[in-house]
Amino acid sequence: MRAIQVVEFGCPVAVTEIPEPEIQKPDDVVVRIAGAGICRTDLHIVEGGLEAAFQQRLPLTLGHENAGWVEAVGSGVSHLAVGDPVIVHPAVTCGVCDGCRQGRDMHCGTWRFPGVDGWAGGYAERMVTSARALVKVGRAGAEPSALAGLAPFADAGLTAMHAVQRLVPFAGVGATVVCLGSGGVGQVAVQLLKILTPAAVVVVEPxxxxxxxxxxxxxxxxxxLPAEQAADAVLDLTGGRGARAVLDLVGEGGVPEQAMRMLAKGAVYSIVGYGGGVRIEHLDMINRELTILGNQIGTHAELSELMMLVEAGKVSLATELFPLEDAAEAMAAVAAGRVAGRAVLVP
Structure with a gap:
């Protein structure tokens, strides 16, 4: 079958032929891909930026934002049937460790990350995952193009859901929450902040x-505005107090430093974007009693809740569909900022 793989770091991805995935374990499920979202993490993988962190070996089939139809199930799967439309949680987890038992899927001690850590992802016609990773979708995925458009919710949407829910205690009446960036994750985050909190939502997006x-x-x-000017503007908007929460979806260049400058006393700096860093001054952390949160992907329960909101028409995300074989061109468009929402590959 056709797949999009990284065959050499620093080079464009290639269209290749790889074997069809097969059921090997009782809880395995083969998913026929309707759409696979292009995440900036995929761009970092191609550049070689995550090789050490995930001990990646090439060739690597990308794709951790996936939606499609159940094509085959293992002998231990009874709650899914062939033909069911599904969205794929990015993590394959064991189900029995402390993290899994407590519902924190991304804290599984033996988790796998298809499309990232060597397990083949969804930049292909089919992929295999665990039944635990799948969430059935209803009418929102009734048509093939609609189901393909749901794929980015598996990571971009799920990460936003997880991060926003963790911000709720800081985002009460009268609070200001700043969202740095309004790409795919940011667009979902804005909607969720308006649904889940009464806070004023300020978006910084040049x-x-x-x-x-x-x-x-x-x-x-x-x-x-650029981040430095935006920090001054946020302080002006809040009468010099600062924001109760800053959700950083950029994480590069001077953005983290300016994010810290926007924070009010008792506020939280919530990090999603990566690539940069900030020096932590302990006295400032103490005097302002600040909190810093790192956000990975969300839980299976959060993905289920998010899809309920999508199904109800309360959360949406602009997507642009590209043929699978145009993956290199689509990724270049994402890297250049020519896709306002989320790009999705369609086999």
Missing amino acids: DAERAQAARALGADVVLE
């Missing part, structure tokens, strides 16, 4: 098209 998307999705204030 790109005009993405800034307009944030306005359309309900952001109270959109600042089309």
